[in-house]
Amino acid sequence: MKNLDVKILDKIVKGTVAAVEKSKSQIFDIYEAARGETEHVRRDVERIKQETAEIIFKVDELERKERRSRLRLMEVSRNFRNYTEVDIKAAYEDTSNVQLELAMARLQEQNLRRQRDDLEIRLKVLKSTVEKAEELVSQVGAVLGYLGNQMGTVVTQIESLQASQIFGAKIIRAQEEERRRVAREIHDGPAQAMANIVFRAEVCERLIDTDIARSKHELKDLREQVRVALRETRKIIFDLRPMTLDDLGLVPTVRRVLDTMKERCGIFSEVIIIGEEKRLDSHIEIGLFRIIQEALNNVEKHARASAVWVRLDFRLSVVAAVVEDNGRGFAAAENLGSESFGLMGMRERINLLGGELTIKSNISKGTRIYAAVPLKS
Known part of the structure; x- marks a missing residue:
């Protein structure tokens, strides 16, 4: 009892x-x-x-x-x-x-x-x-x-x-x-x-x-x-779920987003591919794309940048994405306790993927966002 x-x-x-x-x-x-x-x-x-x-x-x-x-x-x-x-x-x-x-x-x-x-x-x-x-x-x-x-x-x-x-x-x-x-x-x-x-x-x-x-x-x-x-x-509709992501993969979809952003606001953009480009698991592609998309949205809305670069690094056991701009930046150390919903969303997505997210920014020196996701062997 x-x-x-x-x-x-x-x-x-x-x-x-x-x-x-x-x-x-x-x-x-x-x-x-x-x-x-x-x-x-x-x-x-x-x-x-x-x-x-x-x-x-x-x-x-x-x-x-x-x-x-x-x-x-x-x-x-x-x-x-x-x-x-x-x-x-x-x-x-x-x-x-x-x-x-x-x-x-x-x-x-x-x-x-x-x-x-x-x-x-x-x-x-x-x-x-x-x-x-x-x-x-x-x-x-x-x-x-x-x-x-x-x-x-x-x-x-x-x-x-x-x-x-x-x-x-x-x-x-x-x-x-x-x-x-x-x-x-x-x-x-x-x-x-x-x-x-x-x-x-x-x-x-x-x-x-x-x-x-x-x-x-x-x-x-x-x-x-x-x-x-x-x-x-x-x-x-494209932001909800771009069809190119399912049909062509991460790289073509990122290129299309950058082309659209350039047409809309005139920001110079460039995609740099390191390693051999390949298709990834669907949840990894959509997770990385959403992180890149949110970073580009921040560049367009807040950074006042004239150029943005996206680097995708395909390795054997990890895929990494870097979004870097030459905008006004922000005091990253002061914002750690009060991040925007966008940055919080990035961290939640990278945590769900078991990856790593680093944000470096300085006033008048631009912002660099690094996201790395491990791949199953």
């Missing part, structure tokens, strides 16, 4: 610690996601407020301009004998054009005000979520600390059992981070473009019966915006 009691107690302790640890991980994921989304929404609110202020100023200017044009039209109408037919027609067309432009600006102002109000409400909810999640993380951490102090020997025994859970949690966090990244890209790219397309389509509907020439011009711009949205959508 005594042995049975010990087993039951052991089972209860293990279940309790595992549940608390899992809850802490899930709450932390919620906290990190909410904090990232809060910052993103805060930037959107600032941008929308700026755009709203600009359009309000524009509406005020157009209202003054519209009043002047109406007064001009009234004067011409009252004294039509003193004006030529050309003057009368010009006054009418000027008033009509100003009124149309004013209507479009007011519609845009309404849309921006609505977006601003929605974002401010969303930001308030997110801030509340972050505060609650932060408090919960602290509370759960205190519980775990208590369990750790009081049941140190039990915790030591269950570490091996938790290892598999932690491994799975890392995979889940990487997947969720990827989903958040895709959601942000869709929100900032195609979603914004489609919203603008809807707005421009409304403008075309207003113009088509009054100004054919201008409506054709608007339709031409609308077509270009659709092309941009389609291009951004294709980029997101």
Whole structure:
């Protein structure tokens, strides 16, 4: 009976610690996601407020301009004998054009005000979520600390059992981070473009019966915006899972990413191959590609570099990748405790592959990222 009691107690302790640890991980994921989304929404609110202020100023200017044009039209109408037919027609067309432009600006102002109000409400909810999640993380951490102090020997025994859970949690966090990244890209790219397309389509509907020439011009711009949205959508699809990675392998896919980056922002790029190029296991190719891809994203977004080099070193028992740029760099030693999600994602991926990741960067001297993955013999 005594042995049975010990087993039951052991089972209860293990279940309790595992549940608390899992809850802490899930709450932390919620906290990190909410904090990232809060910052993103805060930037959107600032941008929308700026755009709203600009359009309000524009509406005020157009209202003054519209009043002047109406007064001009009234004067011409009252004294039509003193004006030529050309003057009368010009006054009418000027008033009509100003009124149309004013209507479009007011519609845009309404849309921006609505977006601003929605974002401010969303930001308030997110801030509340972050505060609650932060408090919960602290509370759960205190519980775990208590369990750790009081049941140190039990915790030591269950570490091996938790290892598999932690491994799975890392995979889940990487997947969720990827989903958040895709959601942000869709929100900032195609979603914004489609919203603008809807707005421009409304403008075309207003113009088509009054100004054919201008409506054709608007339709031409609308077509270009659709092309941009389609291009951004294709980029997101490629980032999710480039087909060339499965069909051709790591090197051709990296070359394509660099070519696309050069076309997009003009950064000089070069791929250097050391050793004999070969296909790798699928999970190694996708893992290394994601690390290289994230490094190149950082170069494009933050480094302000004019050139980037990618070196792939194929050896018998290891494959290594080096991404180096001549950008502004950062104080790597100061960022060890507060790395970006991108750098954290690289480290998680390299850990899952059982490899090694080294990041060297100095202010104004560029950044060098080295990743090495062992190969099965």
